[in-house]
Amino acid sequence: MGTKHMCLLVITVLFVAVSIVDADTSPVTVKKVKGKKLCDQGWECKGWSEYCCNLTISQYFDYYQFEELFPKRNTPVAKAVGFWDYKSFITAAAIYQPKGFGTTGNKTTQMLELAAFLAHVGSQTSCGYGVATGGPTAWGLCYNKEESPQQDYCDENYKYTYPCAPGAIYFGRGALPVFWNYNYGYLGDCLKADLLHHPEYLEQNATLAFQAAIFQWITPLKKGQPSAHDCMVGSYKPTKNDTLSLRYPGFGCTMNILYGERTCGQGDIDDMNTIITHYLYYLDLMGVGRETAGTHDVLTCAEQKAFNPTPKKKESASS
Numbered sequence: 227m228g229t230k231h232m233c234l235l236v237i238t239v240l241f242v243a244v245s246i247v248d249a250d251t252s253p254v255t256v257k258k259v260k261g262k263k264l265c266d267q268g269w270e271c272k273g274w275s276e277y278c279c280n281l282t283i284s285q286y287f288d289y290y291q292f293e294e295l296f297p298k299r300n301t302p303v304a305k306a307v308g309f310w311d312y313k314s315f316i317t318a319a320a321i322y323q324p325k326g327f328g329t330t331g332n333k334t335t336q337m338l339e340l341a342a343f344l345a346h347v348g349s350q351t352s353c354g355y356g357v358a359t360g361g362p363t364a365w366g367l368c369y370n371k372e373e374s375p376q377q378d379y380c381d382e383n384y385k386y387t388y389p390c391a392p393g394a395i396y397f398g399r400g401a402l403p404v405f406w407n408y409n410y411g412y413l414g415d416c417l418k419a420d421l422l423h424h425p426e427y428l429e430q431n432a433t434l435a436f437q438a439a440i441f442q443w444i445t446p447l448k449k450g451q452p453s454a455h456d457c458m459v460g461s462y463k464p465t466k467n468d469t470l471s472l473r474y475p476g477f478g479c480t481m482n483i484l485y486g487e488r489t490c491g492q493g494d495i496d497d498m499n500t501i502i503t504h505y506l507y508y509l510d511l512m513g514v515g516r517e518t519a520g521t522h523d524v525l526t527c528a529e530q531k532a533f534n535p536t537p538k539k540k541e542s543a544s545s
């Protein structure tokens with residue numbers, strides 16, 4: 227009888243150790259490697275990572291919250307009806323959660339990062355103009371591609387690395403819209419999808435579109451620079467140059483990384499304020515509250531110099 231009791235006890239202890247998070251999702255399996263705790267949470271956070279010991283995105287951002295953030299995307303006037311959905315987002319996010327996307331830090335930090343990412347997605351794919359029902363912030367994920375491109379976005383300077391494919395047009399597509407042959411080519415290499423020959427994949431496959439967006443979010447443009455993800459999770463430590471250029475960690479920094487001079491260092495312009503408005507609104511909807519976003523300094527990039535200024539065009543003296 228004594229042994230039986232022991233056995234039950236051992237099983238209980240094991241069970242507690244193994245499933246820390248809710249029983250309604252995949253249990254967390256834990257192991258220690260050189261004193262470091264690494265975890266695996268099944269399909270959504272796979273592969274022994276310290277980030278997988280934390281909440282996964284679906285544990286704090288549910289289907290109904292996605293619907294609340296993007297309520298107009300399937301209305302008849304929207305431009306990509308039936309395309310974007312929660313499942314595609316979580317499927318794409320699962321690739322990057324073991325690397326820390328939406329899984330870094332405590333729950334507040336996790337939700338701030340997710341709200342920031344989705345604010346960029348929402349504002350870049352919105353068709354909500356001033357008078358639209360529900361207000362401008364209700365119309366994220368209305369588009370999955372640019373509607374009336376004025377050009378084919380083929381840059382001949384890349385004809386050896388990313389030559390434009392016959393017939394392909396590289397207008398904006400996706401959740402964080404991708405433009406130009408060189409961007410399609412580079413992303414295609416990274417994601418192992420032939421986007422240079424098939425830019426249309428980004429308007430045909432919502433999982434791939436979200437995957438491309440998250441990849442852009444977590445990957446620095448240049449060595450030594452933060453990614454937008456780093457700006458939000460505390461892993462960006464400004465250099466002396468950064469401080470002189472008024473660049474700080476926070477939401478403003480994410481706009482600097484993603485859009486540079488188009489949006490930042492231009493004072494209080496509408497383009498920037500629209501993105502910030504989406505962020506604050508999403509924080510409220512997600513229950514984090516806009517007051518958590520921090521002070522005006524970290525929210526905007528109105529005064530920041532771009533991390534990557536557009537090079538000044540040289541006068542062509544020789545031609």
Ligand SMILES: *[C@@H]1O[C@H](CO)[C@@H](O)[C@H](O)[C@H]1NC(C)=O
Nearest residue numbers: 331332333334335336459460
């Ligand atoms: C979460 O982490 C952030 C950043 O490290 C910290 O400022 C904040 O106080 C933490 N929040 C809670 C509720 O622990």
Ligand SMILES: *[C@@H]1O[C@H](CO)[C@@H](O)[C@H](O)[C@H]1NC(C)=O
Nearest residue numbers: 417419431432433434435437
């Ligand atoms: C869509 O993209 C995802 C992610 O890259 C990929 O796994 C999936 O096979 C694609 N679906 C189709 C129908 O091509």
Ligand SMILES: *[C@@H]1O[C@H](CO)[C@@H](O)[C@H](O)[C@H]1NC(C)=O
Nearest residue numbers: 450465466467468470471531
């Ligand atoms: C600092 O900024 C200046 C001017 O923007 C630039 O020329 C220089 O390369 C930067 N230094 C570093 C280490 O990034």
Ligand SMILES: CC(=O)N[C@H]1CO[C@H](CO)[C@@H](O)[C@@H]1O
Nearest residue numbers: 276277280329330331332333
């Ligand atoms: C790797 C990582 O970001 N782990 C975080 C998991 O969650 C705890 C507390 O919520 C954080 O302190 C860790 O930094």
